Amino acid sequence: KAGVTQTPRYLIKTRGQQVTLSCSPISGHRSVSWYQQTPGQGLQFLFEYFSETQRNKGNFPGRFSGRQFSNSRSEMNVSTLELGDSALYLCASSPPGTGMNTEAFFGQGTRLTVV
Amino acid sequence: GENVEQHPSTLSVQEGDSAVIKCTYSDSASNYFPWYKQELGKRPQLIIDIRSNVGEKKDQRIAVTLNKTAKHFSLHITETQPEDSAVYFCAARGKRAGNMLTFGGGTRLMVKP
Numbered sequence: 001k002a003g004v005t006q007t008p009r010y011l012i013k014t015r016g017q018q019v020t021l022s023c024s025p026i027s028g029h030r031s032v033s034w035y036q037q038t039p040g041q042g043l044q045f046l047f048e049y050f051s052e053t054q055r056n057k058g059n060f061p062g063r064f065s066g067r068q069f070s071n072s073r074s075e076m077n078v079s080t081l082e083l084g085d086s087a088l089y090l091c092a093s094s095p096p097g098t099g100m101n102t103e104a105f106f107g108q109g110t111r112l113t114v115v
Numbered sequence: 116g117e118n119v120e121q122h123p124s125t126l127s128v129q130e131g132d133s134a135v136i137k138c139t140y141s142d143s144a145s146n147y148f149p150w151y152k153q154e155l156g157k158r159p160q161l162i163i164d165i166r167s168n169v170g171e172k173k174d175q176r177i178a179v180t181l182n183k184t185a186k187h188f189s190l191h192i193t194e195t196q197p198e199d200s201a202v203y204f205c206a207a208r209g210k211r212a213g214n215m216l217t218f219g220g221g222t223r224l225m226v227k228p
Contacts, residue, residue: 031213031214033214033215033216035218042204042218042219042220042221043159043204043206043218043221044218045215045216045217045218048213048214048215050213050214055213055214055215056213056214056215058215090158090159092214092216094214102147102208102214103149103161103164104149104161104214104216105161106151106158106159106160107158108157108158109158
């Protein structure tokens, strides 16, 4: 079974630009979550999508948005990039089911550098 | 919302010694507590998890304990090896929070040969 795939792996953008990152979950997983990882702030939750609906949202400005497609693939978009958006963006997918059996599997991440 | 604190932020041990990392959480409704290991340049990988209906879980050299009353949980690594060197993250998930995980700040573990 293929793991969680994120593209691209590396990205360099200029301040003010916008960027779209992609995440393909493990086959059969319907929940996709996004996290921002920085040296100073650790792993911060951005949002979670389940069956094309945003189920949870973290404390990030409206410049950060996402969506999920019917095949469970997800994209996140950051508009008007700022230097502070430089980070590793990780997505995680979780198997279907409710209750306690919800392990999260991470992709390798997209390293975004804003210059 | 949930808040998870993790200590220490760095931990250095001699090979063969034990390492203990502690986390506290704020939401008494949280019911799932995973631990992730992240090696340099790699993705976080689940090493062990515990659910709120058990107090302890062990997997070879790794164990996790949970104290629901005090709202804290700990990772114990025995007989540490150089390949245990990595950043370890604890996390908590609440029953009403979908699959959202709230992470601790991470612990950089260094095992000296």
